[in-house]
Amino acid sequence: MPNSSNLEAVLERLDHGRDEALKRLFSFIAIESISTDPAFKDNCLCAAELASSYLKDAGFSSEVAPTTGHPMVLGKYTSKQNPNAPHILFYGHYDVQPVDPIEEWTRPPFQAEIVEDPLNGPVIHGRGSSDDKGQLLTFLEAARAWFEVTGDIPINITVLLEGEEECGSPSLDGFLAERGQDVKADFALICDTLQWDKDTPAITSMLRGLAGFEISVEGPNRDLHSGMYGGPAHNPLRALSQAISALYDDENRVMVPGFYDGVSEPDTEMSAQWKSQGFDETKFLNDIGLKKAHGETGYQLLEQLWCRPTVEINGLWGGYIGPGQKTVIPSKAHAKLTCRLVAGQNPVTIIQSLQDFLKAQFDEDVKVTFSEADGAPAVAFDLSKPQMSVARSALEDEFEKQPVMLGCGGSIPIVEAFMQRLEMDCLLVGYGLNDDCIHAPDEKYNLSSFQKGTRSFARMIDGFSSM
Amino acid sequence: MPNSSNLEAVLERLDHGRDEALKRLFSFIAIESISTDPAFKDNCLCAAELASSYLKDAGFSSEVAPTTGHPMVLGKYTSKQNPNAPHILFYGHYDVQPVDPIEEWTRPPFQAEIVEDPLNGPVIHGRGSSDDKGQLLTFLEAARAWFEVTGDIPINITVLLEGEEECGSPSLDGFLAERGQDVKADFALICDTLQWDKDTPAITSMLRGLAGFEISVEGPNRDLHSGMYGGPAHNPLRALSQAISALYDDENRVMVPGFYDGVSEPDTEMSAQWKSQGFDETKFLNDIGLKKAHGETGYQLLEQLWCRPTVEINGLWGGYIGPGQKTVIPSKAHAKLTCRLVAGQNPVTIIQSLQDFLKAQFDEDVKVTFSEADGAPAVAFDLSKPQMSVARSALEDEFEKQPVMLGCGGSIPIVEAFMQRLEMDCLLVGYGLNDDCIHAPDEKYNLSSFQKGTRSFARMIDGFSSM
Numbered sequence: 007m008p009n010s011s012n013l014e015a016v017l018e019r020l021d022h023g024r025d026e027a028l029k030r031l032f033s034f035i036a037i038e039s040i041s042t043d044p045a046f047k048d049n050c051l052c053a054a055e056l057a058s059s060y061l062k063d064a065g066f067s068s069e070v071a072p073t074t075g076h077p078m079v080l081g082k083y084t085s086k087q088n089p090n091a092p093h094i095l096f097y098g099h100y101d102v103q104p105v106d107p108i109e110e111w112t113r114p115p116f117q118a119e120i121v122e123d124p125l126n127g128p129v130i131h132g133r134g135s136s137d138d139k140g141q142l143l144t145f146l147e148a149a150r151a152w153f154e155v156t157g158d159i160p161i162n163i164t165v166l167l168e169g170e171e172e173c174g175s176p177s178l179d180g181f182l183a184e185r186g187q188d189v190k191a192d193f194a195l196i197c198d199t200l201q202w203d204k205d206t207p208a209i210t211s212m213l214r215g216l217a218g219f220e221i222s223v224e225g226p227n228r229d230l231h232s233g234m235y236g237g238p239a240h241n242p243l244r245a246l247s248q249a250i251s252a253l254y255d256d257e258n259r260v261m262v263p264g265f266y267d268g269v270s271e272p273d274t275e276m277s278a279q280w281k282s283q284g285f286d287e288t289k290f291l292n293d294i295g296l297k298k299a300h301g302e303t304g305y306q307l308l309e310q311l312w313c314r315p316t317v318e319i320n321g322l323w324g325g326y327i328g329p330g331q332k333t334v335i336p337s338k339a340h341a342k343l344t345c346r347l348v349a350g351q352n353p354v355t356i357i358q359s360l361q362d363f364l365k366a367q368f369d370e371d372v373k374v375t376f377s378e379a380d381g382a383p384a385v386a387f388d389l390s391k392p393q394m395s396v397a398r399s400a401l402e403d404e405f406e407k408q409p410v411m412l413g414c415g416g417s418i419p420i421v422e423a424f425m426q427r428l429e430m431d432c433l434l435v436g437y438g439l440n441d442d443c444i445h446a447p448d449e450k451y452n453l454s455s456f457q458k459g460t461r462s463f464a465r466m467i468d469g470f471s472s473m
Numbered sequence: 474m475p476n477s478s479n480l481e482a483v484l485e486r487l488d489h490g491r492d493e494a495l496k497r498l499f500s501f502i503a504i505e506s507i508s509t510d511p512a513f514k515d516n517c518l519c520a521a522e523l524a525s526s527y528l529k530d531a532g533f534s535s536e537v538a539p540t541t542g543h544p545m546v547l548g549k550y551t552s553k554q555n556p557n558a559p560h561i562l563f564y565g566h567y568d569v570q571p572v573d574p575i576e577e578w579t580r581p582p583f584q585a586e587i588v589e590d591p592l593n594g595p596v597i598h599g600r601g602s603s604d605d606k607g608q609l610l611t612f613l614e615a616a617r618a619w620f621e622v623t624g625d626i627p628i629n630i631t632v633l634l635e636g637e638e639e640c641g642s643p644s645l646d647g648f649l650a651e652r653g654q655d656v657k658a659d660f661a662l663i664c665d666t667l668q669w670d671k672d673t674p675a676i677t678s679m680l681r682g683l684a685g686f687e688i689s690v691e692g693p694n695r696d697l698h699s700g701m702y703g704g705p706a707h708n709p710l711r712a713l714s715q716a717i718s719a720l721y722d723d724e725n726r727v728m729v730p731g732f733y734d735g736v737s738e739p740d741t742e743m744s745a746q747w748k749s750q751g752f753d754e755t756k757f758l759n760d761i762g763l764k765k766a767h768g769e770t771g772y773q774l775l776e777q778l779w780c781r782p783t784v785e786i787n788g789l790w791g792g793y794i795g796p797g798q799k800t801v802i803p804s805k806a807h808a809k810l811t812c813r814l815v816a817g818q819n820p821v822t823i824i825q826s827l828q829d830f831l832k833a834q835f836d837e838d839v840k841v842t843f844s845e846a847d848g849a850p851a852v853a854f855d856l857s858k859p860q861m862s863v864a865r866s867a868l869e870d871e872f873e874k875q876p877v878m879l880g881c882g883g884s885i886p887i888v889e890a891f892m893q894r895l896e897m898d899c900l901l902v903g904y905g906l907n908d909d910c911i912h913a914p915d916e917k918y919n920l921s922s923f924q925k926g927t928r929s930f931a932r933m934i935d936g937f938s939s940m
Contacts, residue, residue, distance in 0.1 A: 214700065214703075216700075216800065218798050218800075224762075225762075225763070226761040226762050226763060227761055227762030228761065228762075230761060231883065232783070232787065232811060232813060232882075232883070233681065233683075233813065233881070233882045233883015233884065234882055234883060235761065235778070235882070236681075236778070236783045236785050236813045236882055236883075237766075237767075237768035237769075237774075237777035237778045237781055237783050237813070237882065238757070238758065238763075238766040238767060238768045238774045238777045238778055239761060239763065239767060240763055240767040241767075241785055241786055243717070243786040243788075243789045243808075244717060244718075244720075244721065244785075244786055246714075247713075247714035247715075247717040247718050247786070247789070248714075248717075248718045248721075250710070250711060250714040250715075251711075251714050251715045251718040253711075254711065290705070291705065294694055294695065294697060294702065294706060295691075295692075295695075295838075296692070296693060296705075296838045297837055297838055298837075298838060299704075299705040300704075300705060300706060300707040300708075300838070301704035301705045302704075307704075307705045310704035311702070311703070311704045311705055314704055316699070316703045316704050318699045318703050318800070318802055319708055319710040319711055319792065320699065320710075320792050320793050320798070320799055320800060320801050320803075321710075321792035321794045321799070321801075321803075322710045322714070322789060322790065322791055322792060322794075322806070323789065323790040323791075323794040324788070324789055324790075325786065325788035325789060325809070326787050326788040326809060327788045327789075327790040327807070327809075331685050331809065331811065331847075332787055332788070332809075333683065333685075333787060333811050333883070334787050334788075335785055335787070336787075339789070340794070341710075342792070342793060342798065342799075344699060344798065344800050346699060346700065346704070370764055371762075371763045371764055371765060371767070380798075414700070415699075415700045415701055415702070415703055415704065416698065416699070416700015416701060416703075416800070
């Protein structure tokens with residue numbers, strides 16, 4: 007894809023203005039915007055104000071919009087020369103995780119600095135450097151450079167910066183219900199995800215969904231003494247264990263009829279890409295204390311994690327669980343189950359099939375009840391959409407490597423909110439790395455992530471303008 | 474078996490002295506000897522003193538022997554005319570259960586009285602009327618009648634009355650360690666068990682044993698997010714459920730190799746007796762909310778309960794068990810298991826086989842650990858022993874029905890103590906009924922149980938004298 011001459015100037019500006027951009031990031035990091043702790047309420051407001059001022063510098067109109075909790079930053083830019091250009095919503099969050107255990111930080115968490123890292127080269131050290139202050143600034147700096155170099159930005163942009171992402175987004179739903187029309191754009195660009203590795207960019211192209219409920223089974227009508235009843239009495243812990251066992255075959259395939267209906271085999275191109283990138287399955291497994299992958303036989307680990315649905319037992323309990331022995335045959339047993347879903351699976355259908363299957367495992371002497379179930383479908387972004395092509399080209403041009411199409415084993419709440427509430431497509435591009443220590447001591451963001459991230463977004467702005 | 478002429482006089486005395494005997498029982502019941510509640514410490518001592526005085530009335534030497542808790546009553550009678558006669562130990566307990574919920578009693582628990590019961594005819598109402606003041610007095614009254622009528626008792630008797638049976642017998646072991654030789658006799662006669670029904674006597678002839686431990690399994694080395702790891706990660710709740718399921722086949726037989734080694738098929742005579750007595754399986758099951766018996770296929774319910782070993786899951790837990798959903802793959806899962814054992818099974822061997830079998834169910838990615846295990850073998854009394862024949866004849870003579878040979882699905886601690894600590898055989902004869910409401914409001918003891926029980930023991934004393 008040919009780049010405009012403006013783009014070359016913008017990229018040059020980003021390179022020359024790097025130190026100024028880093029100063030802005032360091033100032034942003036310096037504000038202790040820990041959203042989960044009420045003691046930092048004012049800091050959160052300050053961080054919102056600073057981000058808002060950054061937007062104004064880049065030519066945006068911007069407001070710090072109150073919510074029931076920490077405010078949202080809502081910025082708007084309408085292209086002067088290109089008012090009919092595509093309209094994108096950029097999402098990031100200005101709040102950060104707490105810093106405990108503070109004694110495990112080797113440097114002060116809020117005094118950002120460039121540190122030499124043996125594996126990654128120069129990195130930006132500090133809380134929020136990656137998640138998500140550094141990531142969101144990659145986009146803001148790209149927009150600023152366009153504005154400063156050309157006096158305009160060639161696309162229409164809404165920016166939404168949340169202040170409660172790290173504490174469960176309690177105000178998001180209400181805000182979107184009220185201000186949704188101010189937020190809605192042609193698609194959302196979200197910068198809160200990972201590269202494949204430090205040299206290889208990535209687009210997160212699919213997220214698994216979720217469906218879950220609790221099952222309770224009752225055998226005898228009361229707890230029984232195993233001496234007085236053991237033998238003839240039905241034990242619901244045994245019955246529930248058997249029902250759970252029946253969910254899987256020896257190759258870890260889920261045995262619920264219809265469970266795989268509509269599920270496609272993993273995209274061969276993506277699978278080949280993952281394989282060719284040399285993902286280290288052994289390291290992934292050893293890190294969690296395992297020697298082999300326990301998903302469906304015949305699939306590589308990343309396919310098991312990103313492309314295949316699961317049924318997990320998240321909790322199981324019944325009978326006496328205190329210290330010592332109690333010879334009880336319990337009346338009841340319980341389990342919490344969740345499924346990770348993939349594209350093609352309808353959560354409502356899956357829940358029904360799973361409950362039907364479980365019910366059928368018990369005989370007439372077991373009463374089975376289910377809690378209210380809930381679920382959300384998986385998301386698989388359409389790779390043929392023009393914004394996807396723009397992002398792929400921009401990343402490839404910048405990194406000189408094709409971006410890897412990543413999956414994500416879990417859902418991302420903001421994606422769900424945008425897709426469900428605003429019926430808006432999403433594009434997930436981020437420059438974080440697995441070793442960024444987000445949510446942990448010594449968080450960092452590779453300097454190359456910041457630089458290449460900023461330049462990649464500058465390229466995308468150019469690409470989106472001619473979609 | 475021909476009865477001596479003395480016996481006829483003793484039985485007549487019991488009939489004519491019934492009201493006096495009941496008065497003694499009512500006085501005994503009136504003492505609130507609730508052993509588990511320290512507020513009733515003095516009452517327990519009073520009950521011991523009263524029982525001791527009853528023994529002295531019957532010609533015994535008797536002491537109220539202190540222990541670390543409530544005292545033991547230890548009585549001794551040496552036959553004047555028959556000093557070489559068999560020596561029996563009679564065991565009962567003078568302590569009773571608390572009376573809560575007191576509001577559910579229809580009459581005062583400690584003011585014993587005769588009440589007309591629609592199913593049972595006249596019954597003695599009051600706490601301890603059955604368990605165990607009424608039961609133990611059946612023997613003491615029989616001994617008293619022998620002493621009063623003949624000026625002697627034709628056998629040697631030690632009486633041990635415990636005051637802590639209802640609170641776990643904390644002082645028993647220490648007492649037996651110290652005074653075991655004062656207690657030991659040719660065999661022990663224990664009166665704390667049941668008749669078959671109100672018209673049919675019984676001897677409890679076998680008790681199941683117990684063996685148990687806790688199993689803990691660890692899959693991943695920490696709790697994992699099911700979005701980040703679900704699929705490839707091993708779930709220990711699933712693994713443990715599968716191991717538990719593998720314990721049983723479709724006919725509820727335990728699949729552990731060697732589990733049934735040494736286990737005999739149920740005694741056909743006993744099984745036939747149970748069948749012919751018309752035990753109501755449906756009622757037994759409906760009472761606990763079940764429609765069918767869940768023990769091994771091919772065995773009647775009482776065989777499953779008394780003659781067949783089991784593996785029960787008494788507790789099972791792991792993962793998130795609070796309200797709501799948590800998409801965790803837990804690191805660990807736990808279960809508590811106990812086996813009810815029957816004659817021929819060695820607890821140590823069973824524990825080892827069971828642990829070996831369980832271990833073999835897990836793959837290399839699961840670490841398995843077991844808690845310290847403990848167990849006690851089953852007891853099957855030798856039906857060919859002379860005291861057994863005496864008891865059977867005495868009961869048959871009195872009730873004009875053959876006594877049913879009962880099993881007991883659980884162990885009885887005092888039997889274990891006598892057999893293990895004092896290597897003493899036991900004979901379990903009692904006159905309680907399932908509907909006596911022991912440990913519950915409105916405890917009662919059938920007047921016929923008291924009368925026929927007393928007369929049966931008078932007959933046994935006669936029978937033991939010529940063994």
